[in-house]
Amino acid sequence: MTIVEKIAEAVIEGLLKEYDFKTTHKDLQITLTKPEFEGDYTLVLFSLVKKVNTTPELLANTLGEYLIKNYKELFQDFNVIKGFLNLGISNKLLITFAADNYNNFSFGTKAATGKTVMVEYASPNTNKPLHLGHLRNIFIGWSIAEILKANGHEVIKTCIVNDRGIHICKSMLAWQRYANGDTPKNTHTKGDHFVGDYYVKFNDIYKEEISLLVSKGIPNETAKKEAPIMKATQDMLLAWENNDPKVKDLWQTMNGWVYEGFAETYKRIGADFDKTYYESDTYLLGKDFVYEGLEEGKLFTKEDGSIWIDLTAEGLEEKLLLRSDGTSVYMTSDIGLANVKYNEYHPQKSIYVIGDEQNYHMKVLQQVCKKLGMPYADDIFHLSYGMVELTTGKMKSREGTVVDADDIIDEVISTAKHHTEELGKTKDFTENQLMALYETIGLGAMKFYLLRVDPKKRMIFNPEESIDFHGFTGPFIQYTFARIQSVFRKINTDEKISFEIDASSFQELTPLEKELLILLEQYPTIITQAADELNPSVIALYAFQIAQKFNTFYNSHAIASADTMEQKKLRFELSSITANVIKSSMQLLGISVPQKM
RNA sequence: GGUCCGGUAGCUCAGUUGGAUAGAGCAUCAGCCUUCUAAGCUGAGGGUCAUUGGUUCGAAUCCAAUCCGGAUCACCA
DSSP states (O other), rough: OOHHHHHHHHHHHHHHHHOOOOOOOOOOOOOOOOOOOOSSSSEEEEHHHHHTSSSOOOOOOOOHHHHHHHHHHEEEEEETTTEEEEEEOOOHHHHHHHHHHHTTTTTTTTOOOOOOEEOOOOBBTHHHHHHHHHHHHHHHHHHHHHHHHHHTTTEEEEEEEBSSSSHHHHHHOOOOOOOSTOOOOHHTTOOOHHHHHHHHHHHHHHHHHHHHHHHHHHOOOHHHHHHHHHHHHHHHHHHHHTTOHHHHHHHHHHHHHHHHHHHHHHHHHHHOOEEEEHHHHHTHHHHHHHHHHHHHHHSSSSSSSSSEOOOOOSOOOOOEEOOOTOOOHHHHHHHHHHHHHHHHOOSSSEEEEGGGGGGGHHHHHHHHHHHTTTTGGGEEEEEEEEOEEETTTSOTTTTTTTOOOHHHHHHHHHHHHHHHHHHHHOTTOHHHHHHHHHHHEEEEEHHHHHSSSTTOOOOEOOSOOOOOOOSSSSSHHOOOOHHHHHHHHHHHHHOOOOOOOTTTOOOOHHHHHHHHHHHHTTTHHHHHHHHHHHHHHHHHHHHHHHHHHHHHHHHOOOOOOOHHHHHHHHHHHHHHHHHHHHHHHHHHHTTOOSSSO
């Protein structure tokens, strides 16, 4: 049981005994005491005053007296300011906590729940390389999956690859016309970038053709449709859908190049998937459900034969599910995919990590599934994250302001190299160790930067300033870990001692030791909270607070050369739990920690 | 226009089931390395919590209106 739970239990009993008033944990406000007041945890009593018909001060004092008298193991003192009851947690309890957990590396992880959760993330198109927005998506998705695992859930990480459609044909056509048989290999280009360049090429030609037509007096809208290269692309899509072997062959080849490029990036950033779906395999599957829904009268047709769903009663609009020519739209293939996922894994919850620009689409998808009577409809959850924007506005490929994933990763790793060299602490590293260290620090900075912000909110990235390595950053936390390892190396060579403390004979804590222990004790609660909110930034913020508190402690307390053996043991335990919590929480963010830096 | 999201320090962000003097990092300024890693620590300055009104013992947090920004409302994906 956590300290807060223990406090709640004691308070509930106190209220019952002293006031004959029944309450529950969630009706109690228990928070960390603000630094300017005495105490560790604070119970806010204003809301209870009316219910037990007394004054705030009286209630707080009565409860305080009760708690200190009946829960000596838990509390050592209290004070009252108005309706705030500030409680001092007993040193003995905290020292026992330290002794019990300093060697416990699963501290924080929960027992298995038997619940299966699917997390879909990344979901790239195969016509261009990944960019900064994808990185945010990938880091969030991956981290959420790990956080859910830590909470005892079975997690299936999935990825849907949007590998077909008109946009894919664009790069194919441009390659066919302008590449002269070039490949990623003979041009020494990463496959996804290679293909992406032809997508850009397509758009350049397309634009030229449009302006040519417009200059001949053709209206813009018509020009967009009539541009020869666009016509050719549509023909290609048609050929693709009719399984034209040449087109399919080209498609296979070019997508293959892209996959090789993606795989390289995924490997580098540690993204992995248990199951990858391809839109080309699933895009037709939704059709049957649409026809079925139509037969059951849940859908309707318009005069031209197109099939629609009426969601006006749900506060949404009418939505097209099948075109008049019988071909499927985005929504249709999403219905199909949802079914495939469900049939394959039967998850209790299916999380889609998708940008907030698709809020409406996902709302509609869920309602459509509901109307069609899908058993999993209510278990679909759109984890909607905000776009990454630049200080100058949105990233636009047209204006060349897209921050490429591979570029930014290279950049942050080279910055890590630069900083490390400048500090000159790595003289005993081999070349390989150095390369690994730069990756660890660079990627740590990158991932932490993108995960420390609430996923729901859009965030702003300033490409002029490189990602920071000081303060509320990954490297700061990594550094704290490395620092602790350094202390351990010192202690281990010193002498062999047992680090168990007898909490019945030693009960001294400095204020900072106490604050640190109280923070560390909250780790399991934080993991639960992060899972409940599906929010990795909760972990990031917590890891930072731990590192910050430890550094303050470190600065004013000798560890290896503490005054007494008991103090030395306690501080070792404290450092050990801190290191463990840092390592474990950073792991949940996909960030590794170095032994030295 | 409808719907949804947002506006907190110069910048990037915490804080919203209503609670104590609104926090952190960066940036700026002033200190701290003969002691376990200075990617660190200590301190200072910096706020009309978009605006106005309301609800009450108490509002950044709840309600209403207004202003500003964004997303979305395709036989695109």
